[in-house]
Amino acid sequence: xxxxxxxxxxxxxxxxxxxxxxxxxxxxxxxxxxxxxxxxxxxxxxxxxxxxxxxxxxxxxxxxxxxxxxxxxxxxxxxxxxxxxxxxxxxxxxxxxxxxxxxxxxxxxxxxxxxxxxxxxxxxxxxxxxxxxxxxxxxxxxxxxxxxxxxxxxxxxxxxxxxxxxxxxxxxxxxxxxxxxxxxxxxxxxxxxxxxxxxxxxxxxxxxxxxxxxxxxxxxxxxxxxxxxxxxxxxxxxxxxxxxxxxxxxxxxxxxxxxxxxxxxxxxxxxxxxxxxxxxxxxxxxxxxxxxxxxxxxxxxxxxxxxxxxxxxxxxxxxxxxxxxxxxxxxxxxxxxxxxxxxxxxxxxxxxxxxxxxxxxxxxxxxxxxxxxxxxxxxxxxxxxxxxxxxxxxxxxxxxxxxxxxxxxxxxxxxxxxxxxxxxxxxxxxxxxxxxxxxxxxxxxxxxxxxxxxxxxxxxxxxxxxxxxxxxxxxxxxxxxxxxx
Numbered sequence: 001x002x003x004x005x006x007x008x009x010x011x012x013x014x015x016x017x018x019x020x021x022x023x024x025x026x027x028x029x030x031x032x033x034x035x036x037x038x039x040x041x042x043x044x045x046x047x048x049x050x051x052x053x054x055x056x057x058x059x060x061x062x063x064x065x066x067x068x069x070x071x072x073x074x075x076x077x078x079x080x081x082x083x084x085x086x087x088x089x090x091x092x093x094x095x096x097x098x099x100x101x102x103x104x105x106x107x108x109x110x111x112x113x114x115x116x117x118x119x120x121x122x123x124x125x126x127x128x129x130x131x132x133x134x135x136x137x138x139x140x141x142x143x144x145x146x147x148x149x150x151x152x153x154x155x156x157x158x159x160x161x162x163x164x165x166x167x168x169x170x171x172x173x174x175x176x177x178x179x180x181x182x183x184x185x186x187x188x189x190x191x192x193x194x195x196x197x198x199x200x201x202x203x204x205x206x207x208x209x210x211x212x213x214x215x216x217x218x219x220x221x222x223x224x225x226x227x228x229x230x231x232x233x234x235x236x237x238x239x240x241x242x243x244x245x246x247x248x249x250x251x252x253x254x255x256x257x258x259x260x261x262x263x264x265x266x267x268x269x270x271x272x273x274x275x276x277x278x279x280x281x282x283x284x285x286x287x288x289x290x291x292x293x294x295x296x297x298x299x300x301x302x303x304x305x306x307x308x309x310x311x312x313x314x315x316x317x318x319x320x321x322x323x324x325x326x327x328x329x330x331x332x333x334x335x336x337x338x339x340x341x342x343x344x345x346x347x348x349x350x351x352x353x354x355x356x357x358x359x360x361x362x363x364x365x366x367x368x369x370x371x372x373x374x375x376x377x378x379x380x381x382x383x384x385x386x387x388x389x390x391x392x393x394x395x396x397x398x399x400x401x402x403x404x405x406x407x408x409x410x411x412x413x414x415x416x417x418x419x420x421x422x423x424x425x426x427x428x429x430x431x432x433x434x435x436x437x438x439x440x441x442x443x444x445x446x447x448x449x450x451x452x453x454x455x456x457x458x459x460x461x462x463x464x465x466x467x468x469x470x471x472x473x474x475x476x477x478x479x480x481x482x483x484x485x
Contacts, residue, residue: 050081053081076098079095081113085113093114108139115130116148124161127156134149150165159184174202178206181207203234208236209241213241215227243266251288279309283312310338314330317329318350318353323357326350327351327355330348339372340374342368345368346379378408385400385415388400397419401416410440417429433449441473
């Protein structure tokens with residue numbers, strides 16, 4: 001094969017590597033390497049490894065890498081980068097050790113993937129060791145490496161170390177500022193994160209998303225909404241992350257008009273078609289606002305649905321008291337071959353509670369850990385206790401609480417108590433209130449409930465004992481609550 005034709009083959013292979021159908025053609029492209037005796041080309045194999053990394057095919061890349069006799073720094077860097085992106089992340093460090101054992105010196109492209117691997121591992125000590133090697137070899141001047149160091153420390157909540165590197169940077173681009181803001185928000189120092197945000201000369205939509213998301217997560221929905229309006233006034237268009245953050249905010253604040261504007265925006269900008277997360281957020285928003293008709297329109301219009309989509313719709317109809325409809329949705333979901341998860345069962349069991357579907361709830365509860373091997377959590381037990389109690393199956397509800405693999409919480413005993421009072425089972429109600437007092441000794445309401453039970457049957461000695469117990473526990477009765485005796 002002459003030099004000219006060899007170059008043509010290389011160009012053809014590079015075109016195939018970075019084409020649309022690379023995932024299905026990897027083995028075919030590899031066969032071309034072998035056929036044209038190009039499997040010893042560090043450059044081509046580096047591209048091949050990079051593509052494997054982007055497709056999460058690193059075991060295949062490693063198989064080829066291990067057979068290669070003379071890898072250079074380019075190929076080692078590609079292997080480290082691939083593992084830093086899709087794991088196992090420690091393999092990046094192993095590749096680095098193997099590279100040093102061959103006396104191959106790192107270059108400016110070596111340390112960014114190593115730092116990324118340490119970040120993904122959440123291992124600041126290992127990252128600190130990489131940082132020290134960067135300093136010894138004098139690579140700290142490279143921007144990508146400094147960004148990697150800031151990301152490492154900020155992600156691992158070591159903001160003092162991150163701030164030191166940040167202040168040493170003569171020019172910090174928007175990526176670094178965003179990392180610092182996210183880091184401070186992660187450790188709960190929203191004030192410092194917001195100060196940095198206000199100090200930025202240049203912002204990106206990620207900057208806005210980071211601080212808006214932080215505010216939403218700590219319950220400052222009104223501030224998040226105000227910042228969203230400021231973002232729009234500043235000429236920044238929302239992206240998928242903005243939408244997914246803001247729709248729940250609008251739902252909690254009942255800002256229906258803002259939510260509808262977001263809906264219109266995502267429809268006209270292709271976000272609805274491109275991101276299933278956007279459709280999910282819209283369904284949840286309309287359900288939270290009580291607009292089930294629009295929620296269903298959005299749900300049916302979604303080109304792609306995942307289990308979260310179905311969960312949002314099922315939980316949404318439960319939230320709006322349409323239990324039978326939620327159970328029908330569950331059946332439709334499983335008929336379409338979508339496997340339910342634990343959140344699905346919380347939603348559909350809540351539907352059974354709202355609709356009073358006792359036997360269907362029992363069947364679904366059994367189906368959860370039988371067919372689907374999902375271990376029930378407190379939320380599932382809470383739904384079943386509520387369902388059984390409302391249906392008058394108080395003994396069955398009590399037995400379920402007693403046989404739970406985890407300790408029941410106040411919500412479960414409270415649900416049982418409510419049902420006992422509705423159906424007049426004072427003996428079981430007494431047991432439930434005593435458990436509530438053990439769980440919440442500070443809650444005066446529980447003492448009052450138990451006192452009322454004793455008073456109704458004329459057991460004044462027990463009423464007096466309760467008063468003494470309240471005094472010993474320094475419990476103060478809330479004004480307006482009844483206390484017989």
